[in-house]
Amino acid sequence: MNFPSKLIEDAVNEISRLPGIGKKTALRLALHLLKQPEAVSDNLTEAISKLRKGTSYCHLCHNISDQKICSVCQGARRDRSLICVVEDIPDVLAIENTSQYNGLYHVLGGVISPIQGIGPEELKIESLLHRIDHPHAGDPVSEVILALPSTMEGDTTAFYITRKLKEKGTKVSTIARGIPIGGELEYTDEVTLGRSILTRVNYSAD
Amino acid sequence: MNFPSKLIEDAVNEISRLPGIGKKTALRLALHLLKQPEAVSDNLTEAISKLRKGTSYCHLCHNISDQKICSVCQGARRDRSLICVVEDIPDVLAIENTSQYNGLYHVLGGVISPIQGIGPEELKIESLLHRIDHPHAGDPVSEVILALPSTMEGDTTAFYITRKLKEKGTKVSTIARGIPIGGELEYTDEVTLGRSILTRVNYSAD
The missing domain is CATH 3.40.1360.10 (Dna Topoisomerase Vi A Subunit; Chain: A, domain 2)
Known part of the structure; x- marks a missing residue:
């Protein structure tokens, strides 16, 4: 793609590094940000910077x-x-x-x-x-x-x-594997269905 | 959604303001940025800031x-x-x-x-x-x-x-409207197909 400006080319390249975002989507997002008030992109970049610099992980559970x-x-x-x-x-x-x-x-x-x-x-x-x-x-x-x-x-x-x-x-x-609630038997893959029969749960009287 | 940290909540909220990006995708992108080296998110925020602040439009064609x-x-x-x-x-x-x-x-x-x-x-x-x-x-x-x-x-x-x-x-x-090159006649909508017949191009001998 030929870009009319180096600034938009850089922005598109950086945005398209994100997973699942290609060049066309990145261009759409960049042009969207250009049309919004400056506060929108300021808030976005600030939130990302703060997240990256301020986040730490729990010493116990690593959340x-x-x-x-x-x-x-x-x-x-x-x-x-x-x-x-x-x-x-x-x-x-x-x-x-x-x-x-x-x-x-x-x-x-x-x-x-x-x-x-x-x-x-x-x-x-x-x-x-x-x-x-x-x-x-x-x-x-x-x-x-x-x-x-x-x-x-x-x-x-x-x-x-x-x-x-x-x-x-x-x-x-x-955790239990089986048919999702609301799921239809006939559309469930055979591995899941087979496992759900093997690991069936008793309706016990106790 | 309950977020484990205010920082990630803010980042998810700001990212999900972008068109076509919901909360789940925003969370995925935020967690992706957290896993990358700090330079990745720095480059991203810098490119967006520069784009927003540095871009101008052509006085003639508005590109x-x-x-x-x-x-x-x-x-x-x-x-x-x-x-x-x-x-x-x-x-x-x-x-x-x-x-x-x-x-x-x-x-x-x-x-x-x-x-x-x-x-x-x-x-x-x-x-x-x-x-x-x-x-x-x-x-x-x-x-x-x-x-x-x-x-x-x-x-x-x-x-x-x-x-x-x-x-x-x-x-x-x-610009010409008609059947896209490589497009199949039978799968073309009737408005386009109808228009392509009305606006047919002569294979003239001149």
Whole structure:
């Protein structure tokens, strides 16, 4: 593409470095910013700079935090005996938004992927094991819930963490896989449907 | 959505103000920037700031320009007797990239849209008429080519400009509408197909 100005070329190049944004979208965004009052692009650049410079991570669970220890880990009403292990920060937000979980989290920062050169030592697994051995406020961890993606990498990570935790005698569980609520049986892929039959839940009378 | 930090909440809010970017995409982009070296977000914010503060528009054609008069209007090899009227800046880039046009441009900055309250005086139509009456380098304009969107608003604008230019005796043409090259007849909408028959081009023997 030939740009009429170096300034717009630079802006388009930088914006299109963002994931999922190509040159055409970047140009559209740049021209949009040009049409808006100057405050709009000032606020945008300020928010991004502040985010990049001001954000730190919780020392315990590695979630984004303004403080040394995040609001979840500090929460007075949180069940400190539960730790939910997730791949990355958006997963914490997703689980928090269900309002169905009241325990703590542990953000691995990825999953084991030999192809991408990510081994267990690149992830926050050692730090998880440390949390089990040395609970922060003295409350022991009774269960670790794995909420990892159901991909080969996610399963490998789950297997690795489970083995490490079993050595310590910690109870490990994983979130349920199955037909999504509202999902139709006939349109569900066979792996999910097959697994949902194997891991069926009893309507027990107890 | 509950955010673990005010900084990320602010960044997500500002990024999601951009057109076509929702909260989830904004969060993904913000987390992406956090994972990149600081230089990436610095370059991004700097390019946006510079763009917003440094960009000016060509005094003649209203295209983006670093200088008072843009490189197209200044171009020594440009045919100054042709002016192509477009809705907005990306249209100039699109036509330039075809390498099929060697004249000048005129960017209206929109099209007439009574519903959105955009009348002829909100657009650079007066400035176009001025260019016809007072050619910049003294070369008279022999033809104005309308390359406007084929929507009701685009057609209204084309009609308005045509009437104004006819009063001055300037030749007006419009870009051809028809089946795109490589397009299949049976999948073309009936309006385009109908128009392409009405405005058929003679394979003349001359």
